[in-house]
Amino acid sequence: METRPAALVLGAGIMGLCTAWGLLREGYSVRVVDQAPPPNPRGSSVDHHRLIRHAYGAQAGYMRMVDSAYAAWDELWADLGEVLHVPTGVLAIDEAGGEWLRESRAALRAEGRAVTDLSAPEVTARFPYLAGDGIAGAFWCPEGGVLLAERIVAALARHVVARGAVIETARAVRVDAAHASLVLEDGSRRSAEVLVVAAGPWIPRLLPSIGQRVTASRQVLVRLAPPPELAESFAGAPMIIDLSGGFYMVPPVAGTPLKIGDHSFSLEGDPDDPDRTPDPREAERILALARRRIPALDRFAHLGAATCFYDVEPEERFVVEKISRRAWVMSGFSGHGFKFGALLGRRLAEAIAKPELEAFLPAWAAGDEVMAA
Numbered sequence: 001m002e003t004r005p006a007a008l009v010l011g012a013g014i015m016g017l018c019t020a021w022g023l024l025r026e027g028y029s030v031r032v033v034d035q036a037p038p039p040n041p042r043g044s045s046v047d048h049h050r051l052i053r054h055a056y057g058a059q060a061g062y063m064r065m066v067d068s069a070y071a072a073w074d075e076l077w078a079d080l081g082e083v084l085h086v087p088t089g090v091l092a093i094d095e096a097g098g099e100w101l102r103e104s105r106a107a108l109r110a111e112g113r114a115v116t117d118l119s120a121p122e123v124t125a126r127f128p129y130l131a132g133d134g135i136a137g138a139f140w141c142p143e144g145g146v147l148l149a150e151r152i153v154a155a156l157a158r159h160v161v162a163r164g165a166v167i168e169t170a171r172a173v174r175v176d177a178a179h180a181s182l183v184l185e186d187g188s189r190r191s192a193e194v195l196v197v198a199a200g201p202w203i204p205r206l207l208p209s210i211g212q213r214v215t216a217s218r219q220v221l222v223r224l225a226p227p228p229e230l231a232e233s234f235a236g237a238p239m240i241i242d243l244s245g246g247f248y249m250v251p252p253v254a255g256t257p258l259k260i261g262d263h264s265f266s267l268e269g270d271p272d273d274p275d276r277t278p279d280p281r282e283a284e285r286i287l288a289l290a291r292r293r294i295p296a297l298d299r300f301a302h303l304g305a306a307t308c309f310y311d312v313e314p315e316e317r318f319v320v321e322k323i324s325r326r327a328w329v330m331s332g333f334s335g336h337g338f339k340f341g342a343l344l345g346r347r348l349a350e351a352i353a354k355p356e357l358e359a360f361l362p363a364w365a366a367g368d369e370v371m372a373a
Contacts, residue, residue: 004029007352008192010172010182010206012038013045014149014338015330016198017156018345020165021076025346026353030165033182033190037169038157039150042271044200044310046150047221048256050338051239051248053090053144054113058103061367063111065340072342073147080159084152086253088238090144091118091127093293095244097137105139116140129233131295134244144239146253149338172199175206177327194352195327201271201309203331213319214311214332218269220282223257223303230296234258240293247289257303260290265334271309278305310334320348320365322358 007023009016012034020030039046052070056063077083094101108115117139120132126140161167168190174183181191197207204211226234237251243263250259262285283305291297313319313332318340323329328348337344344365351357 005194006031006192007194007196008033008180008182008190009196009198010034010175011198011200011330012040012153012157012167013043013198013200014153014156014341015045015200015333015344016196017153017160018076018341019196019198019330019348020160020345021079021156021163021342022346022349023352024160024163024165026349028194028349028353030160031190031192032160032165032167033170033172033184034167035169035171038167039153042276042309043153044308044333045153045338045341047259047306047308048148048150048223049250049253049259050147050149051144051250052085052147052339053141053239054108054111055090055092055104055141055144055241056107057100058107059367060107060111061364062336063107065343065367069340069343072346075346076156076342080155082155084148084155085145086148087145088251088253090141090241091123091138091238092141092241093123093135093138093244094242095134095136098243100243101137101139108141114142127237129230129237129294129296130240131293133292140238146239146250146256147338148254148256152341172206175327177207177324180324180326193326196330196348196352197323197327198330200331200333201311203311203329207323207329207331210319210323210329210331214313215265215267216269216271217265217267217310217312217334219261219266219308219310219335220278220286220305221259221261221308222283222286222305223259224297224300225257225303226252227296227299227301230299242290242293245289245293247286247293249290249294258300260286261335262286262289265310265312267312269307269309276307278307280305317366318344319362320344321362328352
C-alpha cells in the first residue's frame, strides 16, 4: 500500500486549517498542532465575523484576488456541505474624499465592478439610520459580505478530522525549520516531511526572523444589539467602512451581534497575556468613533467588548514563504487575511505538492502579481 507524504501544520486557525484542507486534497496525511482545540477563542481567526470585499484602495493585486477567494470558498462550502457567508454589500464613506476612497473607486471601475457613488443626502436616504454630516464622498458596492468566522473554523476542524487529519492540543515552544519539526512544551517532538507554521501573533516568539517583519497587535472590538425599532434595518445593513470616523461596522447577520471596531493597529500587547479584558475606556473610544455616524448608537444594548490579536506586516502584505527546504511560514494577515484563507491554504498546498509553483507564491501572496486561477 502506498504511503502518503506527511505534513505538519502549526496553528488551527483559518490559515492552518485551510492549508490542512488543501494538503488533504493533495494526498498528504496531516497533523495539526495548536495550544487549544479549535475554535480557540484566543486565536486571531475566532470571532463571529470577518469581512470579504473587493474595495482595496490602490492594492489592485488583492482586489483581483478576491474573485479567486470566492471560488475557493465555494470549493470549501461544497466540502463542508454548508455556506457560511452572508452577502451584505459594502458602504464606504469619507469626509475628506481621501485617497483610499478615490483609489478603490477607480480600481473597481477599471475592473468593471458595480460601484455607485453616493452623496451625503443619498447615503441618508438609502440608509436612514446613518447621519450624513460631513460626508464628502461615499460609494456602494453590492458585492461583499460577512464570513461567519468562528463557525467556519469549527466546521473546518470537523471536516479535516473526518478526512483523516489529526488535531493535537499541545503548545509548541520551538520550531526546527531545517528538520520540519516542532518541539512541544513537554519536550517531545513532532516531525513530518513538510512543516507549515501558521501561528498568527505567536509567530514573533517562534520565528524571530519573521518577528522582525511582523508585529503582534492587540485590537479591541465592541459588540452591540440594535434597539427593537431598528433591529430589522440593521439586520439588512451593509458592512460599513467609515474612513473619516476611523471605524468599521459589521451588521448583525445570521444570529450574530453587531460589531464595531477601528481601522488602526495598536502594534503592542502580548497574545499570551492571561487577562484580555478590555478597559471600559477602550470600548468607549471605539464607540466614540461611530457615534457621529450612527446617531442612535446610545440606544443600542451593549453586549460587551473583546480583544483579539493580529500579526501585522507594516504594509499589510501577507508573508507566505519558505523558511527552509522543508518548511513554510504564513504570517502578516492583520485584519484582512481571513477572506483569503481558503485560497491561500489551497495555493500553498498546491505549491508544496508541485514545487514548480513555489517561486510564484510569495509575491502573489504579497499582492504583487496574480497567479493563474
